[in-house]
Amino acid sequence: DAGVIQSPRHEVTEMGQEVTLRCKPISGHDYLFWYRQTMMRGLELLIYFNNNVPIDDSGMPEDRFSAKMPNASFSTLKIQPSEPRDSAVYFCASSLNRGVETQYFGPGTRLLVL
Amino acid sequence: DAKTTQPTSMDCAEGRAANLPCNHSTISGNEYVYWYRQIHSQGPQYIIHGLKNNETNEMASLIITEDRKSSTLILPHATLRDTAVYYCIVRVFQTGANNLFFGTGTRLTVIP
Numbered sequence: 237d238a239g240v241i242q243s244p245r246h247e248v249t250e251m252g253q254e255v256t257l258r259c260k261p262i263s264g265h266d267y268l269f270w271y272r273q274t275m276m277r278g279l280e281l282l283i284y285f286n287n288n289v290p291i292d293d294s295g296m297p298e299d300r301f302s303a304k305m306p307n308a309s310f311s312t313l314k315i316q317p318s319e320p321r322d323s324a325v326y327f328c329a330s331s332l333n334r335g336v337e338t339q340y341f342g343p344g345t346r347l348l349v350l
Numbered sequence: 351d352a353k354t355t356q357p358t359s360m361d362c363a364e365g366r367a368a369n370l371p372c373n374h375s376t377i378s379g380n381e382y383v384y385w386y387r388q389i390h391s392q393g394p395q396y397i398i399h400g401l402k403n404n405e406t407n408e409m410a411s412l413i414i415t416e417d418r419k420s421s422t423l424i425l426p427h428a429t430l431r432d433t434a435v436y437y438c439i440v441r442v443f444q445t446g447a448n449n450l451f452f453g454t455g456t457r458l459t460v461i462p
Binding site for chain 2: 273278279280339342344
């Protein structure tokens with residue numbers, strides 16, 4: 237298995253533009269998580285899905301952020317409009333079951349908003 | 351989830367044991383201690399977890415004090431590839447909210 241796949245790996249955009257981050261979880265995993273990592277705040281959970289259904293989005297910073305999972309093999313995290321403070325590394329992770337130790341992380345997308 | 355406190359950074363000589371401490375004085379009876387690490391430019395990687403007994407796997411050992419208010423992750427023979435940020439997390443195992451909250455962790459540098 238190729239593991240969790242994220243694209244793009246790097247994204248540079250200007251303030252106000254829409255940004256879409258993509259994630260393909262490991263096949264057969266029922267849980268998918270989106271995290272954001274910054275130097276100041278460390279790694280923060282944004283939202284997670286179970287069987288394509290959003291379960292907890294309390295970590296989503298504001299309405300500019302949205303996430304979807306149209307099927308078991310694809311998820312997107314969208315920021316519209318983007319702001320410089322959104323600059324961070326965004327990780328996607330997937331898990332076979334509820335066990336925390338089974339979360340597998342993707343390589344991340346490094347986002348820079350100018 | 352209980353709050354954890356870790357040193358910001360540590361150094362370790364290659365081949366020696368790396369001992370990474372974590373304080374979790376507010377841990378409750380049903381909360382586990384988890385360790386993850388993150389190598390530069392990669393996603394976090396699970397290492398080990400435990401409740402109250404010491405645990406060992408192919409990557410590391412986890413020593414939890416009797417009162418469970420602190421723990422130590424031990425990498426028995428540190429290599430340069432172990433240079434990473436190590437995160438200690440305390441949470442209930444298999445709750446409905448299957449999520450991870452990381453702090454800023456300990457940056458371990460293995461020195462040749």
